[in-house]
Amino acid sequence: xxxxxxxxxxxxxxxxxxxxxxxxxxxxxxxxxxxxxxxxxxxxxxxxxxxxxxxxxxxxxxxxxxxxxxxxxxxxxxxxxxxxxxxxxxxxxxxxxxxxxxxxxxxxxxxxxxxxxxxxxxxxxxxxxxxxxxxxxxxxxxxxxxxxxxxxxxxx
Amino acid sequence: xxxxxxxxxxxxxxxxxxxxxxxxxxxxxxxxxxxxxxxxxxxxxxxxxxxxxxxxxxxxxxxxxxxxxxxxxxxxxxxxxxxxxxxxxxxxxxxxxxxxxxxxxxxxxxxxxxxxxxxxxxxxxxxxxxxxxxxxxxxxxxxxxxxxxxxxxxxxxxxxxxxxxxxxxxxxxxxxxxx
Amino acid sequence: xxxxxxxxxxxxxxxxxxxxxxxxxxxxxxxxxxxxxxxxxxxxxxxxxxxxxxxxxxxxxxxxxxxxxxxxxxxxxxxxxxxxxxxxxxxxxxxxxxxxxxxxxxxxxxxxxxxxxxxxxxxxxxxxxxxxxxxxxxxxxxxxxxxxxxxxxxxxxxxxxxxxxxxxxxxxxxxxxxxxxxxxxxxxxxxxxxxxxxxxxxxxxxxxxxxxxxxxxxxxxxxxxxxxxxxxxxxxxxxxxxxxxxxxxxxxxxxxxxxxxxxxxxxxxxxxxxxxxxxxxxxxxxxxxxxxxxxxxxxxxxxxxxxxxxxxxxxxxxxxxxxxxxxxxxxxxxxxxxxxxxxxxxxxxxxxxxxxxxxxxxxxxx
Numbered sequence: 001x002x003x004x005x006x007x008x009x010x011x012x013x014x015x016x017x018x019x020x021x022x023x024x025x026x027x028x029x030x031x032x033x034x035x036x037x038x039x040x041x042x043x044x045x046x047x048x049x050x051x052x053x054x055x056x057x058x059x060x061x062x063x064x065x066x067x068x069x070x071x072x073x074x075x076x077x078x079x080x081x082x083x084x085x086x087x088x089x090x091x092x093x094x095x096x097x098x099x100x101x102x103x104x105x106x107x108x109x110x111x112x113x114x115x116x117x118x119x120x121x122x123x124x125x126x127x128x129x130x131x132x133x134x135x136x137x138x139x140x141x142x143x144x145x146x147x148x149x150x151x152x153x154x155x156x
Numbered sequence: 157x158x159x160x161x162x163x164x165x166x167x168x169x170x171x172x173x174x175x176x177x178x179x180x181x182x183x184x185x186x187x188x189x190x191x192x193x194x195x196x197x198x199x200x201x202x203x204x205x206x207x208x209x210x211x212x213x214x215x216x217x218x219x220x221x222x223x224x225x226x227x228x229x230x231x232x233x234x235x236x237x238x239x240x241x242x243x244x245x246x247x248x249x250x251x252x253x254x255x256x257x258x259x260x261x262x263x264x265x266x267x268x269x270x271x272x273x274x275x276x277x278x279x280x281x282x283x284x285x286x287x288x289x290x291x292x293x294x295x296x297x298x299x300x301x302x303x304x305x306x307x308x309x310x311x312x313x314x315x316x317x318x319x320x321x322x323x324x325x326x327x328x329x330x331x332x333x334x335x
Numbered sequence: 336x337x338x339x340x341x342x343x344x345x346x347x348x349x350x351x352x353x354x355x356x357x358x359x360x361x362x363x364x365x366x367x368x369x370x371x372x373x374x375x376x377x378x379x380x381x382x383x384x385x386x387x388x389x390x391x392x393x394x395x396x397x398x399x400x401x402x403x404x405x406x407x408x409x410x411x412x413x414x415x416x417x418x419x420x421x422x423x424x425x426x427x428x429x430x431x432x433x434x435x436x437x438x439x440x441x442x443x444x445x446x447x448x449x450x451x452x453x454x455x456x457x458x459x460x461x462x463x464x465x466x467x468x469x470x471x472x473x474x475x476x477x478x479x480x481x482x483x484x485x486x487x488x489x490x491x492x493x494x495x496x497x498x499x500x501x502x503x504x505x506x507x508x509x510x511x512x513x514x515x516x517x518x519x520x521x522x523x524x525x526x527x528x529x530x531x532x533x534x535x536x537x538x539x540x541x542x543x544x545x546x547x548x549x550x551x552x553x554x555x556x557x558x559x560x561x562x563x564x565x566x567x568x569x570x571x572x573x574x575x576x577x578x579x580x581x582x583x584x585x586x587x588x589x590x591x592x593x594x595x596x597x598x599x600x601x602x603x604x605x606x607x608x609x610x611x612x613x614x615x616x617x618x619x620x621x622x623x624x625x626x627x628x629x630x631x632x633x634x635x636x637x638x639x640x641x642x643x644x645x646x647x648x649x650x651x652x653x654x655x656x657x658x659x660x661x662x663x664x665x666x667x668x669x670x671x672x673x674x675x676x677x678x679x680x681x682x683x684x685x686x687x688x689x690x691x692x693x694x695x696x697x698x699x700x701x
Contacts, residue, residue, distance in 0.1 A: 052644075053635075055656070056661075057650050057659045126251050149249065151248070207696070208403035210355065220464075280397055284381040286379050305485065307483060
């Protein structure tokens with residue numbers, strides 16, 4: 001069974017997507033251009049209510065963003081995969097379309113250093129503002145210096 | 157320092173330790189002992205509960221173990237009127253200065269009980285990037301409770317041990333014990 | 336800032352009313368909250384990074400401390416992710432054992448909620464009672480697994496041990512006792528208690544549209560009138576063959592969030608009774624190598640834990656450890672709502688509203 005949403009995305013985004021799986025329940029599509037993320041989110045908005053989770057995978061040096069949308073009426077989910085390359089770690093925010101993306105994007109900014117353009121309040125969320133580095137990147141190594149640091153010099 | 161040189165120094169300053177001074181010193185020691193005896197029986201804690209151990213700390217305060225009968229009253233929770241801090245749970249780097257802040261607000265004498273493996277050596281999170289592997293790195297701890305998380309009975313035992321240490325004058329009084 | 340008449344009040348991160356290490360910065364005008372900011376991350380222990388450094392079997396103790404009041408459910412969730420990725424099927428007895436333990440854990444988690452909520456709104460007896468009942472169940476969990484708060488009972492391919500011999504005889508009277516007390520004593524202490532009802536009714540209302548917009552799940556969602564439960568909508572374990580109701584409330588205030596959890600305890604007891612009757616005999620685990628290698632794959636699993644819909648997204652690349660593990664915590668989404676729902680209410684209501692969302696910071700900060 002091909003999902004209607006995938007058809008809608010295909011026609012709406014003019015063939016900029018690659019379909020990996022489309023059984024109607026667990027759709028996985030890859031978006032080739034990161035500039036289209038906002039229009040893709042707007043197309044998804046009709047059938048899905050929330051950004052369920054945003055998983056970022058560090059494929060050094062690129063990042064793979066997995067947007068997982070879900071809804072409250074049935075068990076359908078769609079995973080929208082976008083790759084961002086090393087020239088700039090920036091992507092448009094979807095928090096205007098899906099308010100539930102607000103803190104998820106802040107977390108991604110905090111732990112991976114990806115900048116979400118147009119986010120209303122892009123600050124660090126889990127770590128203090130002056131914490132050095134982005135710990136969930138693959139090139140961040142937990143060295144003895146990091147472990148022995150007590151954090152007493154951080155801003156209060 | 158032997159007695160002769162002490163006498164010599166005292167003679168230099170033209171002031172011999174009088175009988176009153178000696179008695180006063182003895183009395184101070186005596187009063188200290190009496191006070192410590194009292195302190196041991198009435199430990200009011202600041203419940204610095206951050207994570208898993210805090211739930212077992214709540215169990216320690218609830219029925220079955222019942223902290224109240226040991227003189228550990230969970231009242232007020234204000235650092236200004238407490239003499240024991242129960243650091244139960246992982247201390248992260250963001251939390252470290254807050255812990256010191258709470259600790260410094262407590263009146264002297266103050267005692268520290270570090271609860272759980274995280275506060276001894278880092279425990280499960282010994283190789284994490286955002287935790288402090290043992291709070292001995294930032295403050296002086298009187299009693300450690302091992303376990304991940306410890307049982308409520310171990311809190312009871314720790315209070316017993318701490319009481320013994322206090323009443324036998326084993327814990328020196330410091331005003332500031334942070335590094 | 337210069338012309339302001341009000342004050343800024345900082346609550347937390349260590350405050351008896353914030354349930355762990357939550358920090359709220361309230362901008363007050365008299366007694367009314369004009370604006371409030373939520374600050375989290377005081378318990379960020381880097382669990383997602385630690386997943387990349389641990390073998391699949393060695394990550395269970397860390398998963399335990401995600402939501403430390405329902406540790407078994409966290410273990411079951413992680414176990415399901417690993418088993419789905421590695422293609423391991425569970426023996427039927429293990430499925431039932433896991434389901435029974437998950438429901439026992441749900442009752443315990445809700446009892447902690449009742450206790451701490453009672454304590455926060457000035458009902459100290461509620462705290463003492465709820466922890467008394469929880470201790471009974473804790474004895475059961477201890478007899479099964481050997482641990483209390485962090486049981487370490489689930490392993491890849493089943494459970495570490497079988498249920499003890501007299502499990503049924505030990506559990507049944509405890510469940511009867513809890514059901515009787517919930518229906519009688521707790522009703523008198525909370526539902527029929529005017530002071531408690533006045534304190535919580537109409538406070539911190541989250542309506543249906545806010546819930547849908549912000550991705551709130553679990554009991555907080557059902558209190559706003561949305562009938563959804565992954566145990567029935569996407570049945571996992573053996574929930575398909577169980578007969579249970581999904582309680583909902585309409586108003587979405589603190590009181591209904593409390594009532595939902597009371598009702599869910601009764602439903603959980605129902606499930607456990609059915610499962611004890613139908614539990615099959617046979618092996619309780621399949622043999623799985625301790626060092627597991629999972630091929631390149633992306634696995635997504637979500638389950639209904641006591642706080643809502645919890646999910647894990649695991650990316651593997653053929654190694655001995657996950658390449659990336661993302662944990663979706665339900666309370667992370669509910670806490671964001673505090674900024675909206677507390678606006679315009681009184682300071683004294685902060686306590687009731689925060690406690691009614693049932694936040695556990697270990698799971699929020701990860």
